[in-house]
Amino acid sequence: MSARRSKWTTMLRTPVGATTAVLLFVTFAVAVVGPLIWGEAAAKVDTDAISQGPSFAHLSGTDDLGRDILYRVLVAARLSLLLTLGATAIGVGIGIVLGAAPSVLPRRAGRLVTAVVNIAVAFPSLLLALFFAVIFGVDTTGAMLAIGLAIAPSFARLVHTLSASVAGRDFVAAARVAGVSRPRLLVRHVLPNIGEPLMINATIAAGGSLLAFAGLSFLGIGVQVPDYDWGRLLGEGLNQIYSNPAAALAPGVALIVACLAFNLFGEVAAATVGNRTPIRRVGAGPRPETRSETPEPQAGTTVLAVENLRVAFPNAAGWTTPVRGLSFTVRAGESVGVVGESGSGKSLTALAVSRLIETPGVVTADRLEFDGNSLLEVSDRELRSLLGTSLAMVFQDPMSSFNPTLRMGRQLAEVSEQHQGLSRRAALARAVDRLRAVRIPAPARRARQYPHEFSGGMRQRAMIAMGLMGDPRLVIADEPTTALDVTMQREVLRLLARMRADEQAAILLISHDIAVVSQACDRILVMYAGRIVEDLPTKALLAGPRHPYTRALMGAVPNLATDRDEPLVVIPGRPPEAGAVPAGCAFAPRCALADDRCHAEDPALVTLGNSDRVACWHPVIDAPRAEIVDRPSTVRGIA
Template sequence: MTTSTSSRRWRRVLSTPVGMVGFGLLALVVVLAVLAPLLWHDRAVAVDTANAMAGPSSDHWIGTDALGRDLFFRVLVATRLSLLLAVCSTAIAISVGLVLGAAPLLLGPRMGRLVGALINVLVAFPGLLLVLFFAVVFGVGAKGAVFAIAMAGAPAFARLCQTMVAGVLGLDYVAAARVAGVGRFRILFRHVLPNIAEPLIVNASIGAGGMLLAFAGLSFLGLGVQAPAYDWGRLMQEGLTGIYIHPLAALAPGLAVIIAGLAFNLTGEAIARGFGIPEAGNLAPAPARTPAAPDDESGADAPSGRAPERGGVLDVRDLHVTFPGPAGAIRPVRGVSFSIGRGQAVAIVGESGSGKSLTALAVAQLVEEPGRVEADQLTFVGTDLLDGEADAKLLGQSLSVVFQDPMTSFNPAHRMGPQLAEVARQHQGLSRKAALARAVDRLRAVKVVDPERRAKQYPFEFSGGMRQRAMIGMGLMGTPQLIIADEPTTALDVTVQQQVLDLLGEIRRTDDVALLLISHDVAVVAEICDRVLVMYAGRIVEELPAADLWTGAQHPYTRALVAAVPDMETDLDAPLASIAGRPVDPTDIPIGCAYAARCPLADDHCRSVDPDLVTDAAGNRVACWRAGQTLSLGPTVTNEKKVVTS
């Protein structure tokens, strides 16, 4: 955020009654912690046995203890140790909680799930039991109490961090950083921590109050601070023996604990309100298949019959993506095969849930456990992506991913220039200055006006179209050979959509870059792509040249998608054409042709036998028993809106 925005937020925090009281009390406690030992230490430890257990007087405002020491000054001096121990416990608890919460990122999904299970077990135990258990483990004394209280409080912070980290890891800019080959620790410190810092500060402020109370409780029980040192809990314990004749000896340090705890809690509450922060199975292996040659018409999803004209960039054969489910393995992508040559543009279209975006994520190596990616072949510029040792530098420089939502494609905590420069620094070894200069140059290349000024701005200062241009510019920081554009224009208005598509087309022609475009707009696909892959229920049901999409489609589903797009000749008085029924649920794919339940041409054979993907003499592919048969696609009147093919 900008400095002015941050200043406005803090002014809003301090202008509220809760903020003024909370920060006022906290400032008072901190000042006492700093000055009291310097000013009144000698008076707090001065022994006067003649005045032992004296009541309140003008010389001793709240009386004296069993050795005649002034309790008022002892309470003031104890502020430093009490506050210091609480802050140390809070810092350790947050550090441990952050490490545990970030385990899925640092250790991988499998170990992350084990750590998550451990967190769930620890959170289920009462906090007091954990404190007493760890107090025995770490031993009696201030040091042992610090670690005991910290370890007891760590599970709550771990649960909080686990939730927040998972939310950030699901955003597009983290996926983009992974594609760029950024390491796990750099992702944590650069992309995750800055975006969870504010809620962590809030919960740390509130948690410090709880830690202060817990520490006072341990010292009161004799497990915390030991003589001759003293904190508020120790003073309460010492004053307990004479509470009936000298109650202030125990009540005064207790009141100090309440005031300090209230200061932390009110401060955290004020920050939360001012910043708008809310308080606080086994995978079955894919069926084995024998790779089919491109011209094999015997079945299976053979790769495209059209060989890349100028060298292969991406070759996918029999790709499966599998996830565990309550009733067995779920395969949202089933045997997908295709290839893309240098300078070619291939589109994937289909309704929501057809598997097109997941196919792109599998190619970009962004499918994480428990998902499993399997294929007979998955090569990118000659490198096997399935050997587990795919070159991160190759992916970072040669593969670019443009995501659907430009708002989540960038880290809101960093300026645009450094975010683009990170790719060059990570993979090209450029200095900070040289990388930033290249970032400015790439912003200029994607037609961002005044790139020098824009590079110093934050993502929220960019419009949606400018952010999408900048995302494309980030992909051009290296030397991309393939751009995967996952519905890059969905969140943009029509005019900006055309500008972004023109930019992608210009980059493709100028730099001879291959393009894999996922889009819900069939008209756009026909305009800028060479070939179209139509997906339904996780597999390719037709592949054909984009120029033939309107007149040469053979599959009933492809024809229905085309017919569902209105044009200038659409009768405005007639109901819009739509595809009857609903897409197939990946968890319950029927026997036979998956589209049979919605297809007006389907017969019993279609419902019982799944058609193979057959390649014809022209290199087109189609999986349909009724391919090419006459089909009337007049407007189908339904009670629902037109199906969106995104």
């Protein structure tokens, strides 16, 4: 909750956020106190001051009964806003019901509802409002119902689209397989995941409702006498537009200010919801004295320093922590590999370091420094500039990382335009040069093409080229060779090595393939169940790692000497779920060396020898690999 409050506080310090806060405060303050302070003055009839122009006594003049127009505008704020909020609530409520109905109703009934919504969306909202106003009658209630029903179809379409995008995800399929009913599936799994965009669109719809109400009242089919809102005052003011233009100007300005407040609030909400989750410093909390994962000081310039990094996500029982207190460093020009089975927290670590963990995820750290700057203290603007120019990300699936509607050159050029201040032409020329640097043939022609016109290997190289648009100090490559053939794997790894040599950039290579990492990295971090269980140089890995899990990973890699008549070696069991990590060493249930202490106490990551760090109560010293993972009828040993 404090993180969300901090994000809103940060947004309110921006020009748009501050303007929004002022406009909303003024608008709602006038709506609350207006009738109490100026209600009597607004209703006072003065036959000696009929239809007068602006004066010291009446700043916006008077109407045809001598009533002060400015006071009437201030008093009308309450009714105008109440009707707007009421119509918006009706429209949003009906829109959610209609948009979610196809997910709950039988197929034929759901298709019928969808067809009705599609037909209604084809008509302009104002035309629908006029149609419903005639049906419900010419009064305040009828106008509110008419506007609410008019905005419902577009909101229903939005809900239906968002629901369809969420309904195809794995967690919804798992709930459906588990027998969760359709209404419960909708309420618990679908609607909570689309709540934020719905809130933002509801805010923007409120501004449209305010204008629609003013339009109906202006036409005489909205608010009726003796009540009045801004639309009715605007219509009355037009009757004396030539003699007293201020009579129409005052309600017009009020409408503009209120609509601007609603729309700007939607923009601020969208920016706040879309921001990355802030990383904040927290106390380390009580931990066993033997548990210390602070990395040893290393020679050379440190590009990335991480201490006690944790990533947590809320669940029904509290919090799930898939990354549990990582500490490591990456030096300039160093290539560090991160390996482990799926679910060990490798990708989450990279996303947390890059500030890409989205709400509701929470990231905390005792220390997080990149290129000499504390990411815990820099402002969002400084952070964007720092990470945008000095950190490059190479994602596992570049097809989903590139915008399919923009040409490749345009997407690469955007980096230099935003962070280096280059002109559009100069940035595009640099993009072509970077594509040439990663060995993409005919780079000028390729820069004019779209992502789908690139092969998988070319898209991966283009992703590396995007990282080269700045001056990267650190390149985080998350499974960059997955789904590529061995030839393209070699090309991608060569590109990363060339970037390291030419740019003196550090490399953080994430992979499940320990053989690939051992060929490309100087040092390797082995992760299991959200923790680093071994940190060792590549030479030590090839000579014989100390942790049983690392040795099991090495043994599971087939080579030319593997007996093809024997079953492939596997690690018995499976990694624990992030929310169900057992007490003690997380690898103990799968380890042949585990004893009672392993099941009871979680070992700390301590230094053994000159540079190895191992989290194990029984680190292996020259033990046959078969002793590590041997299980009768499960594996035959690790050769």
